Amino acid sequence: MNMGNEHEGWATGLASASAGSLLSGDCLVEVSPGAAGAGAVLTIESTVLRAYGEQIRAVVLRTLAEAGLADVMVKVRDRGALDFVLEARVKTAAARALSGGGSR
Amino acid sequence: MTRAVTPSGKTHLRRSLLFVPGSSPAMMMAAPFLGADSIVLDLEDSVPASEKDSARVLVVKALDSIDFRGAEKVVRVNSAGSGLLKADVEAVASRADTILLPKADVESLGRLAALLACAQHAQVIALIETATGLEEAFACARAARVTGLFLGAEDLTLDMGMERTREGDEIFYARWRVVAAAAAARVASIDTPYTDMSDEEGLRRDLQVTRRLGFTGRACIHPLQVEIVHEALRPDQAAVEWARRVIRADEDARAKGTGAVTLDGRMIDAPIVARAHHVLDRAATYERREVRD
Numbered sequence: 001m002n003m004g005n006e007h008e009g010w011a012t013g014l015a016s017a018s019a020g021s022l023l024s025g026d027c028l029v030e031v032s033p034g035a036a037g038a039g040a041v042l043t044i045e046s047t048v049l050r051a052y053g054e055q056i057r058a059v060v061l062r063t064l065a066e067a068g069l070a071d072v073m074v075k076v077r078d079r080g081a082l083d084f085v086l087e088a089r090v091k092t093a094a095a096r097a098l099s100g101g102g103s104r
Numbered sequence: 105m106t107r108a109v110t111p112s113g114k115t116h117l118r119r120s121l122l123f124v125p126g127s128s129p130a131m132m133m134a135a136p137f138l139g140a141d142s143i144v145l146d147l148e149d150s151v152p153a154s155e156k157d158s159a160r161v162l163v164v165k166a167l168d169s170i171d172f173r174g175a176e177k178v179v180r181v182n183s184a185g186s187g188l189l190k191a192d193v194e195a196v197a198s199r200a201d202t203i204l205l206p207k208a209d210v211e212s213l214g215r216l217a218a219l220l221a222c223a224q225h226a227q228v229i230a231l232i233e234t235a236t237g238l239e240e241a242f243a244c245a246r247a248a249r250v251t252g253l254f255l256g257a258e259d260l261t262l263d264m265g266m267e268r269t270r271e272g273d274e275i276f277y278a279r280w281r282v283v284a285a286a287a288a289a290r291v292a293s294i295d296t297p298y299t300d301m302s303d304e305e306g307l308r309r310d311l312q313v314t315r316r317l318g319f320t321g322r323a324c325i326h327p328l329q330v331e332i333v334h335e336a337l338r339p340d341q342a343a344v345e346w347a348r349r350v351i352r353a354d355e356d357a358r359a360k361g362t363g364a365v366t367l368d369g370r371m372i373d374a375p376i377v378a379r380a381h382h383v384l385d386r387a388a389t390y391e392r393r394e395v396r397d
Binding site: 019020023024025026081082083084085087088089091092095096 | 128129130133157158161162164165166168169170
């Protein structure tokens with residue numbers, strides 16, 4: 001899936017990219033450039049959002065910070081992913097976004 | 105029976121090596137509960153080219169996060185010719201017990217050993233699946249860090265232009281060669297996976313060859329194959345009883361100072377006694393492992 005770079009010119013050096021899947025135990029993470037200075041804007045879709053939404057949010061934000069991404073829009077479609085899976089998918093999507101985008 | 109010893113001193117019995125795609129979180133989470141002695145997180149054939157980067161990150165996180173319940177943690181990296189070997193090894197070497205190198209030969213094992221310089225503990229299993237690898241099997245078994253040879257019949261027959269059959273006559277020489285090289289180097293020998301996952305009877309029949317040739321283990325590509333492999337490689341009760349009688353007869357003869365000794369009309373000499381000890385050793389190891397499971 002190549003999402004293109006709809007937001008080119010917003011956050012420089014960043015493309016749109018995704019990683020993961022919609023299979024059980026996994027999640028699909030989509031990263032795209034956000035407005036400069038807006039910080040990370042998260043959209044989370046999960047059947048356990050009420051119980052684990054904050055935890056998912058914390059993992060995503062921490063992983064984005066480790067990857068050095070600040071002004072981004074991130075959509076997480078969760079299918080029961082554990083923290084390490086979510087972390088891996090965000091890390092890969094971030095790396096792909098920084099290196100030109102797509103889902104490879 | 106040949107076993108792999110990890111840096112923590114833990115001994116791994118390699119009867120079964122279960123492959124799990126490095127791109128599948130659900131299968132990686134389930135793997136520790138399926139009873140395999142070794143779990144192979146695969147970065148090679150089961151991962152499409154477009155997902156290599158993603159699988160590498162996921163496998164690293166899985167190695168850091170999942171309790172593999174005492175199973176040997178093996179990662180099949182991409183081959184030396186793939187252009188991905190260095191990145192794979194740098195990511196996983198300090199976390200895995202063992203690296204499984206596809207299309208192994210003396211040259212690629214040398215490259216891997218150089219990349220492993222900073223991972224003191226890491227062991228290597230050489231996947232023999234090219235004509236060159238097969239011809240160099242003994243040298244591969246003696247290469248740095250190698251604690252096992254693994255026959256990969258699908259790629260080998262492809263490399264050699266052979267027809268691959270259900271009967272497997274075409275791979276008899278390769279099986280024999282791999283077992284001989286591994287035995288000579290005192291490392292584990294792992295037989296090729298049985299690829300028809302729905303044919304349990306076929307697997308049982310084929311495992312008789314695995315056992316008769318002296319392979320120490322077998323690769324599994326489906327969880328249902330694990331228990332079938334363990335059952336087939338377990339020394340049966342008749343063999344254990346025979347081994348006990350041989351050892352008793354040998355001890356009696358020694359106590360009496362008798363030279364040659366016979367049992368059921370057959371001469372018992374040193375190789376027979378050694379075989380009997382080997383059977384009992386294997387049976388005891390299985391028993392300990394089954395108690396743990």
